[in-house]
Every structure is written in structure tokens, then in C-alpha cells.
Amino acid sequence: MNNLIITKWIEPYKLLETVKVYCELTDYTFDGSNKIVQKNKMFSDLEKDSAKFALYMKNVNKFYVFKSEKEFDLESKLVEVFDFKKEDYFYSQDSEDAISLVDMGKSEASFLNVN
Numbered sequence: 001m002n003n004l005i006i007t008k009w010i011e012p013y014k015l016l017e018t019v020k021v022y023c024e025l026t027d028y029t030f031d032g033s034n035k036i037v038q039k040n041k042m043f044s045d046l047e048k049d050s051a052k053f054a055l056y057m058k059n060v061n062k063f064y065v066f067k068s069e070k071e072f073d074l075e076s077k078l079v080e081v082f083d084f085k086k087e088d089y090f091y092s093q094d095s096e097d098a099i100s101l102v103d104m105g106k107s108e109a110s111f112l113n114v115n
Contacts, residue, residue, distance in 0.1 A: 003098040004075065004111040008088035012057045015109060016064065018081050019055065023066035030061050038063060046113045054112040058102050074114055
């Protein structure tokens, strides 16, 4: 699974609203007692449809799952809206690591299952 990890600080809801304009949205809200269950539901949702991708942000207790109705280039849109440079994000194949980096405060957000 290809994951886009953002290290540059950004306003979380601006990030969410930027992507929401182009995609349908489902969210999986969690607390300390059900995070693993909700994470597994999110991964299951992604596995059912390869066109879907997810967002996990620091200090937000939700996994957001998006599906674009038309062609959507996430990386280009983020570079355009947030003026990202190459050092502001990177890719990883390990989804659990992408989530852990957010939880540890080493990244601001991770997009999971991006094409």
C-alpha cells in the first residue's frame, strides 16, 4: 500500500476540506477503547475498493476514507494548495508505520492507499 506522509505543519481541517471538495467522505471515529476496531474497519473499506484512500491526522480521533468520482491527483493538489516542497512529505509502503508516525508526532498526517 502506497502512503503519503506529511511532515510540514498544516491546519488539519484545511487539509480535510481541500480533499473533501473532490471526494465522497466516510469517517471512522474512535476513542482509546475502540481505535483498533475502527482502524480495522477503515482498512477493510480500503481493501474493498482500490479507488479509495484514507487520511489520518495528528490530534484528530478519526480515520477519513475518501473516494473520488473523477480523476484526482492528490499530490499535485497538496503541492498547489499548501505550497509543499519535496522535504515536506514522503512516501512509505508500510501503512502501520504511516499511522504510528502521526501518533508519535513525527508527522502531521498520513494519506493511506494513495495511487
